[in-house]
Amino acid sequence: MQLLKNALSFSAKEFCFVFFGYVLMFFLVQYVIYPVQEIIIPESTIFAALLFLPHGVRVVSIWLLRERAIIPLFLASLVIYRSFYWHAEPFYLNYFLILTGTFCAYIAILFFDFGKIDLSVQNLSISHWRSLILLGFVASVFNAIGNSVILASSIDLESQLRTLIHYLIGDTLGVVGFLVILLALLRIGRVLN
Template identity: 45%
Template sequence: MLAISRRFFFTKNIFAVVFIAYCASYFFVEFLVFPVQMAVGSPQTTYASLLFLPHGMRVLSIWLYKERAVIPLFCGHLFVYPLFWLGEFSLTALALVLVGTFCVPMAFVLVDWIGFDVSVRNRKVKHWRSILMVGFIASIINSLGNSLILSPYIEPSLHLSILATYLVGDTLGVFSLLLILLLSFRLARKYGV
């Protein structure tokens, strides 16, 4: 039991970074990406985003901090879901929180089980490719879980398009976040920050 608690132990700095980054990315999607999607007329806007940056935050947090990021991510999910689900917190919302929180750790376990080392310490792999691959696998898990949970609320003709939107949005969220970080680091190096 002590070994498990050590694995999930996090400092207040880890908690703050993961929690704030996840919540900020969620607010960005809610107040910028969703309105653009609605203006374009996407029929599945209330269920899925074509650019879901919080998925990128999940993947990077778990990649960097491993199990120590699970509790801060779970708390971040618990914080933002009631804000955007019209203040209600139901079993459906809790199930979505659990799927969103655990899809990335499940993907990392699956990749590790296959024998592919995507850890920060492994210098033999291109990390951005590994992160994108794990993000895609986690997106498949997340897409299937969310589609299953939300199936009573989704019009049957939209099931496949919403599943695809989850998959595309999560994967583009990981890719976009990696691109933003890459450009930020290059600018920081260029200007000596």
């Protein structure tokens, strides 16, 4: 019950950051990264981008906002899936994929909390960018395993390991890529002020 109460306590600004950040990063992947990936690595799997920037939004928003990021992430994923992927699987599998993506970073941060490893914003004794990459990698493990299980009937056995590896690489590099974009935007903001 506390999770739901916390999840519903987001501000409009937080909602917009998470929702539109996720959607914008997805469009960047869909219309820039996928086409380039297809040219450079045509045999790469159709199920995973090798630079999935929305995973960076998941990780950073969960790291900063915790439960308050869950609903905006879910709604952004729902909009994306309804717009691009709904026809690809039986409809109920789409919800499982959305939930896996929505909760992978949250489960990863709970994993660290359970192990008494403080990756929080308040912990000034750690390198936050390294913590975010580590959190992103662990979240990508949960996401990759979840998606591989959900899509097992759609991916032939030979391609499953490759797809799992693509998820791990794409999600982890997506965190790094999103952090670079975020830092660039923050610097541009400072220069303009």
